[in-house]
Amino acid sequence: MIWQLDLILVFLAVIAAVAAITVRDLLSAVMILGAFSFFMCMIWTQMGGLDVAFTEACVGAGITTAFFIATLYNTTRRTKD
Template sequence: MIWQVEFIILFLVIICGIAALWVKDLLSAAILFGAYSFMMCILWAVMGAVDVAFTEASVGAGVSTIFFVAAVFRTSRRTKD
């Protein structure tokens, strides 16, 4: 655990989280949410929770992004906020 690395990743996590809620295109929001999940996964790997990081890498960055894309594909892509 190196605190500089962790500091940078924590910052990136917050940036990705805000960006996922900021963008007006729901497909981009889904992909940014995948990036958020992957940053979170790196953070947990740095903290030594390897099993949790592995689960998040397969679930958060893999399957839940696909679920979001499928739901956006079946509904509308644009949003007002």
């Protein structure tokens, strides 16, 4: 476990999480949420939890992003609040 790499990945994951809830465009929010899932996947990989990382990569970054985009297709792209 390399603590410098861990620190960089946690930093990037926090940035992605904060950006996903502050950005106004919902499609951008979905994409940044996928990036957050991928950073979490990398954090788990370098912690040694390969099975959790694999699940996060295919469910969090793959299928959930497709579900969110399919939902956005039926709503407006701009947020109101």
